[in-house]
Amino acid sequence: MAIAPTLDRSRDYARRAWTPRWLADRPRPLRIAVRTVAIALLALFAVWLILFVTKGRFLKGPFEGIASSALEREVSVGGDFQLYFAPIDVKFLAEDVRISNPDWAEADQFFTARLIDTRIRIFPLIFGQRKMKWLTLDQGAVALERDEDGTRNTWTFGDPDTPGEPLEIPQIERGTVSGSRLVYRDPPLQLFADIGFETVQAKDTRFDSDIRFTGEGTMRERPFTLAGNLLSPNETIAGGSNRLALRAEGSGTVLDVSGTLPAATQLEGSDLRFGVRGYDIANLFDFLGVAVPSTRAYRFTSALTYDGSEWKFTGLKGVFGESDLAGSLRVGSPNGRLKLIADLATQSLDIVDVGPFIGYDPRRLDDMGKAGAIRQVNGRPRVLPDATLRIDALRRFDAELRYKVAKVRAESFPLSNIDLTLGLDDSLLTMEPLTANVAGGTITADIALNAREPVVRTAYDIRLSPTNMGRLLASFGTEQSGTTGSVSARVQLAGTGDSLRQSLAHSSGRIAFIIPAGTFWTRNIQLAELDLGTFAQKMFEDELKEPVQVNCGLIAFTVRDGVAAADPILIDTKKNVMLGRGGFSFRSEAIDMAVRADAKTFSLFSGQSPVGVKGYFAAPAIDPISGDLVGRAGAGIGIAAVASPVAGLLAFVDPGDAKAAACGPVLAGASAKAQRTEDGEARDDVGRGTTAKSEDGEQSDEDKDGQRKKFLGIF
Template sequence: MRWRRWALGLGVPLLAIGVFVALFRWDWLIPVVEAQASAKLGRKVTIEHLHVSLGRITTISAEGLRIGNPPGFEDAPPFAEVQRASLDLDVGAYIESSAIVIPSVTLERPQFEVLGKPDGSNNYSFDLGGGASTSGGLGPRVGALRLVEGGAHVAIAKLKSDFRVTASTEDVPDGEPRLVARAQGTYAAQPITAELRGGAILNLRDQERPWPIGLDLANGPTKVGLRGTVQDPLALAGADIRLDISGPDMALLAPLTGIAIPATTPFRVTGKLDYGDRAFRFSDVEGRLGSSDLNGRFSITPGGERPVLDADVYSRRVDLADLGGFVGTTPGRIGTPGQTAQQRQALVRSEANPRLLPTQPISIPRLRAADIHLRYRAASIQGKGMPFDSLNVTADIEDGNIRLHPVQFGVGRGRISGDFTLTPLENGAVRAKGELDLRRVDISRLLQAAGAGGAGTLGGVGRIDGIGRSVSELLGNANGELTLVTVGGNLSSLLVDLSGLQFGNALLSALGIPARTEIECLIADFGLQRGRLETRTLMLDTDSHVVTGGGVAGLGREILDLWLRTRSKTVTIGSLPAPIGIGGTFKNPSIMPELGELAARGAAAVGLGLIFPPLALLPTIQLGVGENNQCERLTRRAG
């Protein structure tokens, strides 16, 4: 009897437990799971069915999984819909070491709707109540990931994008399944196609088995290729990847990189891509930019208020025309390698433009899109009529403020250098301040660019302070000054180099100076007030003549109003001939004899002693060209 009572007392609870287990449905826990997931994601999460298969490796499956949208996107499809999501959880590993080990995850027909409105609101940003842990040991270890007929629709107004993505794992004969994803649609208002082929996703963190990756992407005319391996794809670490990028214009890279780049000539670069110190690094770069080679390294640090680009770049040979977009002009030349029909037409329009100075507005919002730190050097400079030998630039752009410190051109044994700052203003204009310094510039190198011989040294200093929305407007409102001094050289070659063969020869003829006259000293001193470059001193001393001049050049309208007068050293001052006038525009100057008002202005200038410069210029002359006995004698005579 006692045994029966004990059996009955134990049997009833066991029977009750058995009945409960037999009748238990995991679906009863769905409200709890939905509530926990919704609270964690800040979105409504719903599940149609829930299944759990208990064991050391426990399998959890959810059918009809949906993740809803945030307020403002109620009429759109759910952010995510998964027909069936299954994961295996290693319970034994958690009991033994508290490690979360997920040997496999399978998503069947997952579909995502990624949306962004013009006002910046989107349905893909989640507030998870704190950032993810930076400790790799606390995160889950994911093994196999299998996708079955996955897809996504991405439509983000600010990126001008609307494309669809398909993704799945693909079985390979005698190999492990590989990830394959394809995209097609529009991005940055350009057609986009992409195909990604990854390795087997049996273990995304297995450093003994680097994960292979291959990507081919075309966004409009820009082509991107990636080939290599990644040791830890989830942390973007241990990359050994070659990146190849090509296209007609680097400005088209802005939507892909987040960095605003001026218009350029056609380009192709290749290099090693990896990720470290929270930055994407592009190193061992080799490539071409139009007719120039391009080498060095780049790094982009995303996040923060703005992404940061740091670059150290050099060219063995560069054609400055390829960099024209950085100063607001049309880059390249007719016939630049890889040039598109549209770029050729832009160059033709640029040549036909009566304006010489760039009129394209400087885009401050684009400059504020990223902070940039650039060091660029070119060992040699090539190009038609190019007098420069080398180039060094250090540039920093922070919050749209640009510092060039310095920009330096090598010319023979001398240099032309400047330090400039450009500061954005509230009205969309830019304030530019800078100083220019010419030291022992080799005139023979200048003349070689024009196919002529010569000798001598050029020096000078200048400063500028102006405000404008373009280079043309900025100079048209600027204040400053410029002083130039030349000792030695050949006058005809210098004029041809500065103005072209036809105008240079015509000017020599109008001045009545022999074609091969040697320069003893040239001093030009200008003041700049509200865009009016006014001559304070202009004197040229040759072995047979003295030429003086004056007048104004309007930088805003690019109008010339100058006069020049020649005096032979064998003739007295009282027999000075009538001056000539130089009018027209910067791009199309003209020469005209003048017998009226211009002649009176020239005579008055002589009477005021402008044939010789003031002694105040002597320190500038000495600093600019070194030994210059000819100019020193002239300035002392003026005293």
């Protein structure tokens, strides 16, 4: 019975002999915890020691099996294999490495290398970050591919049908590569690139090595080349940074990037300078697979950095065409979708440089100036741009843009202080609002282009606040000092089509210019009053510069499927009622209108003949001698022949019976049906003209049925 206590005392003595004095007196749970940690550390040390001594070569088989299962790709190592801690970071070496591609890829292997030798930092790895202290790669090859739909890629491992994830490159602080290449295939972007890498001895003693790379490829069937180098710092020099220099050329675009990187593949925290030049900036953004407006020849510089989520172009400045540009641009991928955010400003914008924004060919504008906006189609001049939207590219990205222009240089259109807010959200492009100052008035536009549906639909709502006509039309002969009249306007159209011309050619809506009471003074008075008798009378009395007194006026058109008909053209002045009929076509760009003035007072020498406005948008023509005037002249000659020369003047007498307009419906922009005389009677002299001809030269249905007569010369 006395043996058991003796044994217990022996065991207790043994435990105390192996337990440090500071721990022997501690509570039992603490002693157990400390011993557990000590055993775990001892076990880890044993593993570390075994791996360090054996270099982990015995893990080759398990590594291939585990990696193949995790990646769902075949992973093999044909030569030497090492995986161990040295002393803390993970040392990994493998020879003849192969990682296969999914079956849909063009290349059989995603990655191959004769040798890969790297040291991976252990503490960042614990927190899910892949950082390599250094990497040696010999005869390596990487094949990055996206499928035809752009939904899958070869760098997203696991289930081969899993949607592709963004490419994340491990951070490599220093590296040496030899005989290695990278191939990138992107069918949706129509992009192919083949880049080779080679390390040479750096001549600068501050750097250990110089990784040089050259490559070529195609983008949308257009070839490009690139070349550059990356200098890795000498470890013995503290504070060294990797120095990058890159140049890419293609499709008339030259891109230069230079500066420093914290690590060879670490872009976050980089300090770079970016420069680009070319003949059309849209070609540059093609490399991102997005569509931006074209420009004339350009060159820009900026600072460039990456903050982990966005590329930031700051201090951007340069020129496009004859215009300047400054501001900032951010490019990121929130929610996995590419997004551009820009804040840009121009001090002086040449009107010719606006052309490419709305679809004109920038090269034609460079070669021909404003004349480059006009093309001949089937023998007719055409000015509306018909460059189609790249709907596929619009659907790939979102955008937010704020753009301001201080002044526009234009010969005959005083435009300034443009302020544009543009948004692109899932194929819905909006310009809300676009504001500008024109001759002291304000243009406000809300434009929405919806490309979410198969057929692109565009809605235009453009408004002009009351604007002095003297300033607005000064370049057309208006005297500012004698013109108090103003004009306001609104254009509301909605159409379908993937170009500006097509959307207008298939648009419907209304266009209205309203002229309230005021004076209008012109250097060409016969075009203001359109009354030959009044003009002659003023000419004989030397009173050519007396202002025209305008009571109210409306120049309005109803647009149906791209064809605009006057609805109405009605201007009431002190001495005349000016009436217009006809219209124009966005389809053929033809103009077929006539304007005449009926006198309110007796006029002896009045031709009373319409002035025709014909031709095309690009080449309008005014015809003040219409068939009606020729007919009157013929009638006058006939009367004079059978009676007397004085009797022949009867053909040119205007009895002065024009009915003054009620200004209420005019100033309200009402249609022709709502117009009234000053006595309240419905007008019967507006709204019965023909419309312009269609693109194939045929007149509208209303013209074909014979219910409307041709308006030129016939009222």
